[in-house]
Amino acid sequence: MKKNRISKNWLIKKHKDQFFKQSKIQGYRSRSAFKLMEMDQKFKFLYKNTNLLDLGSVPGGWSQVAAKKITKGKILAVDVKPMKKIENVDFLKGDLFDNEILEKIYTYFGKKIDVVVSDMAANTSGNKSLDSYRTGELCLKGMNLAYKILHKNGSFLSKVFMGSIFVEINKKANESFKNVIKYKPLSSRKESKEIYIYCSGIKVL
Numbered sequence: 332m333k334k335n336r337i338s339k340n341w342l343i344k345k346h347k348d349q350f351f352k353q354s355k356i357q358g359y360r361s362r363s364a365f366k367l368m369e370m371d372q373k374f375k376f377l378y379k380n381t382n383l384l385d386l387g388s389v390p391g392g393w394s395q396v397a398a399k400k401i402t403k404g405k406i407l408a409v410d411v412k413p414m415k416k417i418e419n420v421d422f423l424k425g426d427l428f429d430n431e432i433l434e435k436i437y438t439y440f441g442k443k444i445d446v447v448v449s450d451m452a453a454n455t456s457g458n459k460s461l462d463s464y465r466t467g468e469l470c471l472k473g474m475n476l477a478y479k480i481l482h483k484n485g486s487f488l489s490k491v492f493m494g495s496i497f498v499e500i501n502k503k504a505n506e507s508f509k510n511v512i513k514y515k516p517l518s519s520r521k522e523s524k525e526i527y528i529y530c531s532g533i534k535v536l
């Protein structure tokens with residue numbers, strides 16, 4: 332029993348370290364960068380002209396991946412924490428639940444955009460159900476904004492933790508978007524309840 336636990340922990344650590352090492356070698360600020368690369372390869376939403384909003388951007392791995400592909404579009408990153416400068420990425424510090432921040436986001440783009448990505452996660456409290464619920468609320472907030480700011484062929488990609496709020500997220504996604512796909516990137520730890528929801532094509536209600 333003890334031996335099994337040790338080997339499971341060793342495998343988890345090894346898996347974690349592989350992506351951690353790669354992120355350091357390739358100069359990415361987070362392991363999460365690999366999740367966005369993998370999901371872009373699968374769903375193909377990053378192009379040179381893309382206008383993209385990155386919600387919950389700190390430390391900046393997803394923005395770095397976006398900035399490598401988006402050379403002519405605008406990238407706005409938003410987080411409650413400060414973020415070190417990334418070339419070709421503008422940053423707005425603030426809480427997505429603050430209406431002033433929402434207004435600043437609309438003003439920054441001044442038009443409908445192509446992609447909203449959200450890797451927002453609530454601070455961990457030690458209570459996994461509560462954490463997954465709070466992260467689910469962040470996903471719903473991001474989806475609400477995406478529905479308003481995306482053009483009709485736009486895409487929304489968001490982190491979700493499987494838990495009680497997932498039913499509501501799935502329902503809202505299917506009401507708002509034509510295509511809804513749930514996906515677990517290889518670089519996301521197997522033992523984690525984290526998955527991503529990729530939605531595209533606005534449904535006009």
Ligand SMILES: C[S@@+](CC[C@H](N)C(=O)[O-])C[C@H]1O[C@@H](n2cnc3c(N)ncnc32)[C@H](O)[C@@H]1O
Pocket residue numbers: 360361363364386387388389390391392393394409410411412425426427428450451452453454469
């Ligand atoms: C997992 S990290 C994002 C990692 C990032 N995608 C990367 O690749 O570097 C989640 C982020 O969500 C942010 N966040 C949580 N609640 C937020 C809120 N209400 N408004 C804006 N950002 C929020 C946190 O501050 C945190 O930096």
